[in-house]
Amino acid sequence: MDLSFSPAEESFRAEVKEFIDKEFTADMQDVLKKSPTNYLDPERQRIWQKALYEQGWAAPKWPVEHGGTGWTAAEHYIYETEISKAGAPRPIAFGARMVGPVIIQFGRPDQKERFLPRILAFDDWWCQGYSEPGSGSDLASLSTRAVRDGDHYVVNGSKIWTTLAQHADWIFCLVRTSTEGKRQEGISFLLIDMNTPGIRVEPIVLIDGEQPPHHEVNQVFFDDVRVPVENRIGEENQGWTYAKYLLEFERGGSYGASIRSGIEKVRYIASQENSNGRPLIEEPDFRTKIARLEMEVRAVEISELRILGALGAGERPGAESSVLKMRGTELGQAVTELTMQALGYYAQPHEIEYLTPGSNVEPLGPEYAPTVTPRYFNYRKASIYGGSNEIQHNIIAKLILGL
Ligand SMILES: Cc1cc2nc3c(=O)[nH]c(=O)nc-3n(C[C@H](O)[C@H](O)[C@H](O)COP(=O)(O)OP(=O)(O)OC[C@H]3O[C@@H](n4cnc5c(N)ncnc54)[C@H](O)[C@@H]3O)c2cc1C
Incomplete structure (x- = not known):
């Protein structure tokens, strides 16, 4: 088996290195050198993600028709290797890696048109509203309620361990829309604008001592939050299927x-x-x-x-x-x-x-x-x-x- 890279793959490697040299600035390097994570502060993180977008690399694994790269497995490997070698920042995963594939697979055409370009361009920062106090491993027990009121859902409850929610513009949420039958069959998948009245984000300060606004996780509270029904992905009560699909990409x-x-x-x-x-x-x-x-x-x-x-x-x-x-x-x-x-x-x-x-x-x-x-x-x-x-x-x- 020939495991060496072809000249075309080596020239792709050179392109990746050139991108890193240009966009991973000394200033970003200084910040990451002192960081316990691979994330920059929000301002620099946005600059980095915009640079990836301009280069066409914001969502390498998406299908090409939605803005993916169409790279071969070898090109993905080369890209990841060079990014890691340089210690360059990781993109925030919640948009391009998590909710993006769900919208591509299960979203309506108007949802794709509305959300996918903004995810690619990092115009929206997403966070993940799955876990709740008491519903982590046993996620299907989640109890944040979404009750239908005309063309809106009214959402009440809370999500916990929500990573970087303090910076997020949108949250994708699993909510309970039915208490009948199997627990998994009463869950829906909603996209919620974080600026909607009734949402409150509280920092959770961990043993690492990172103080707000540099902390990593939060609890997000929903108090009579009105969410348009059109922001639901797929069918009502079928959210568990979409949730599991997302987790495959997350993992x-x-x-x-x-x-x-x-x-x-x-x-x-x-x-x-x-x-x-x-x-x-x-x-x-x-x-x-x-x-x-x-x-x-x-x-x-x-x-x-x-x-x-x-x-x-x-x-x-x-x-x-x-x-x-x-x-x-x-x-x-x-x-x-x-x-x-x-x-x-x-x-x-x-x-x-x-x-x-x-x-x-x-x-x-x-x-x-x-x-x-x-x-x-x-x-x-x-x-x-x-x-x-x-x-x-x-x-x-x-x-x-x-x-
Ligand atoms: C830093 C951090 C960031 C996170 N970010 C997010 C986020 O952005 N959004 C989000 O929705 N969630 C997030 N989470 C939550 C995460 O998904 C949950 O913490 C995780 O699913 C575990 O749930 P739990 O904390 O409730 O623990 P529990 O479910 O209470 O589990 C406690 C322990 O029991 C074990 N256990 C539980 N059930 C079983 C079983 N059936 N068999 C064997 N062992 C079992 C677990 O492995 C664990 O060791 C984050 C968590 C952390 C630590």
Whole structure:
């Protein structure tokens, strides 16, 4: 099997690198260098997403007729690799990666016309209203009510853990429209303008100490919120079907490239830090840990390529996206652990002053140290959001293994 890239693919790689050189500015790099996540502040995030849009890369996996790129699996791989190597920002997933595919698949023509171009151009920032207090893993128990009143629904209830809702223009929401029959058959999928009267967003401050407006998650309250019926996706009470479709796209993202660049960072740190009088990278035990991770990440990448191949052939990601999410997040977390091990003592201090955006405080140790521990803690979330890894095990057991 020939695994080398063709001249056309290498020239595509050069195009991606050129884009990154031009658009991933020194200013953005400085911000991300101090960030526990891969997101910029809203203003810079919008600039980055607009640049992707101008380049035609805002939604690489969408069908070409809706603004996708039509890339081959190899081109997706090259793109992800170069973006991760450069440490460039991740696009906000809720529009292009999550609600976009649902609108494409189940939306009416007027909904496609209204929402898809704005998602591509990042004119609208979306957030995800699935989880509720008491309804996370058992999502079908959700109780936010939407009661029909003429050509509107009146929505009451609350959503929780809503990532970056403080910046969002729109929220896609699962709401209960019936309490009869099976729980899954009484749920509808609504698109709600965040400026509608009756919506309140409250920050949730986590142990990482990120204070508003830099916090990551929120609780969103709905108090007699009037939503036009025309903002419903598909049929009333069929929202569970659309919700599950969305989750396949949410879970089936790209993991391998960023894990590989994380491993490169481990190598670098281990070449700078000493152990028993020599660089840590020369320790056989440590080298074995890196090699193990590298082998595992290859397997994840092959699964990713399989899913990309299926998407390219017009298929949906399927339950295999649960395998990807589970292994991808486990390995991603293993890399953050190894990075802390490589760093040794410098993983201990929480250098909040250095990490504060715009501060001119010097780090206590090497410049690569202060974000390592915050990123370790922050990435614990990855095996919880989008359905915890225990739930992914259940899906794999049922839908793939037929148990
Ligand atoms: C940082 C972060 C961001 C998030 N962002 C969003 C967002 O933007 N929008 C949104 O809608 N939601 C979001 N979530 C919510 C996320 O989807 C839920 O936290 C997740 O589905 C788990 O639900 P829960 O927190 O209610 O935990 P629970 O469902 O109470 O689960 C608690 C524990 O029990 C385990 N468990 C539960 N049921 C089973 C079972 N049947 N079998 C085996 N184990 C089980 C779980 O794996 C978990 O370990 C986010 C979560 C986090 C942490």
